Amino acid sequence: MNYKIIDKSTYYRKDIYRRFTEDCKCSVSMTARLDVTDFAEYSQKTDTKFYINFLYIFSKVLNSRDDYKMDYLYKTDELVCYDVINPTHYVFRDQTETCTPVYSEYCEDYEAFYKNVLNDIEKAKQSNEPAVFDESHPNWFDASYIPWVSYDSLHTELPDGYLYFPPIVHWGKYREENGRLMMPVTVRLNHAIADGYLVAKVFDLLGKEMEKFINNK
Numbered sequence: 001m002n003y004k005i006i007d008k009s010t011y012y013r014k015d016i017y018r019r020f021t022e023d024c025k026c027s028v029s030m031t032a033r034l035d036v037t038d039f040a041e042y043s044q045k046t047d048t049k050f051y052i053n054f055l056y057i058f059s060k061v062l063n064s065r066d067d068y069k070m071d072y073l074y075k076t077d078e079l080v081c082y083d084v085i086n087p088t089h090y091v092f093r094d095q096t097e098t099c100t101p102v103y104s105e106y107c108e109d110y111e112a113f114y115k116n117v118l119n120d121i122e123k124a125k126q127s128n129e130p131a132v133f134d135e136s137h138p139n140w141f142d143a144s145y146i147p148w149v150s151y152d153s154l155h156t157e158l159p160d161g162y163l164y165f166p167p168i169v170h171w172g173k174y175r176e177e178n179g180r181l182m183m184p185v186t187v188r189l190n191h192a193i194a195d196g197y198l199v200a201k202v203f204d205l206l207g208k209e210m211e212k213f214i215n216n217k
Contacts, residue, residue, distance in 0.1 A: 001139050003071070003080040011079065013193065020192040021072075025161045029188040030199045031153050036174055037181040039210045051145060052117050054171065057213060059087050059106040059113075061205040062141060062167055068202070070193040071138060072163040079193075082139040085166065089117075089143045091124040099144075100124050103137055110213075141167040150175040154186040165190045 008014055020026060036054075043050040062068040062085060069082045086106045090099035102124045104117045146154075150173045158164055167189055174183035187202045 002083040003139070004083075006070075006079040006081055008079055016195065017079070017192045020190070021163060024191075025163065026191045027156075027158065027164075027188055028191050028194060028196060028199050029155050029186060030196070030203075031151075031184055031186040032200075032203050033177075033182040034185050034203065034206060034210075035180050036183045036210070038214055040174065040181050042214045048114065049118075052114055053213070055087055055089060055104075055117065055143060056110055056113050057206060057209045058143060058169060058171075059085075060108065061202060061209055062169075063106060063108075064205060065198075065201075067194055067198050068167055068189070069139075070165045072165050072192075074163065084139065086137070086140045087143040088137065088140045089145070091121055100127070103140065139166075141169065144168075144170045146170055146172040149173055150182075151184050154184070156186075156188045163190065163192065165193055 008017065011017055036050075039053070039057075040050055043053050066081045069085050071080050071082060072078070073080055084106055087104055089102050089104065091102055092099050102117075102120050104113075104120045107113050107116075154170055154172075156168050156170075167187065169188070170186040172184040174181045176182075185203065185206065187199050189199055
C-alpha cells in the first residue's frame with residue numbers, strides 16, 4: 001500500500017474540502033441506470049461472468065482519477081491519495097443469509113484480474129470461517145452487487161461527521177426497458193473530495209470503458 005500526502009494548502013479543492021470537513025460534513029450519493037445491453041451480450045458470447053467483468057470496469061474507472069483514490073488518515077489528520085484502490089466485494093451465503101467479504105487486488109491486466117477474482121470468490125465460498133472484515137485494507141473500496149432487485153434509488157448512511165473517503169458503490173439486477181438492458185448503479189463519495197460533477201463523471205467513464213472493453217476484444 002503506497003500513497004502520497006496531499007498538501008491541503010495547495011489542494012485544488014481546498015476551500016470545498018475545508019467546508020465539508022468542518023462546517024457541513026456530508027456525502028454525495030447518486031443512482032443512475034446504465035445501458036449494459038452490449039456488455040451483457042459480450043459476457044454471454046465469451047462465456048465470462050458479467051459480475052467479474054463489471055467489477056473490473058468499475059475498478060478501472062475508480063483507479064483512473066486521483067479524486068476517487070483519496071482517504072483521510074484521522075490519526076495524523078492527513079489527506080492522502082493511494083497509488084491504487086482495490087475492490088472489497090461479497091459472496092452471499094444462502095444458508096445463513098449473510099455476505100462474506102472478498103478482497104481482490106486490482107490490476108489493469110483483465111485476464112489476470114478475472115482469474116484472480118474467480119479464485120478469490122471460490123475460496124470465499126469454500127471457507128467455513130465467519131464473515132470478518134479485515135481492517136488492514138485501508139485502500140479498498142466497497143463494491144456490492146444486489147441481484148435480487150432492479151432498484152430505483154439507494155442511499156448508504158454513515159455516522160454524521162465521519163470522514164470516510166473511499167468510494168462505496170452498488171449495482172443491482174438489470175431489466176429490459178424498450179428493448180435495452182438497463183442496470184441501476186449507485187456511487188457514494190464524501191463531499192469533501194467529490195461533488196456532483198465528479199460523482200456523475202463515474203457513470204460517464206463506466207459507459208466509455210464498457211464500450212472500449214468490448215471493442216478492444
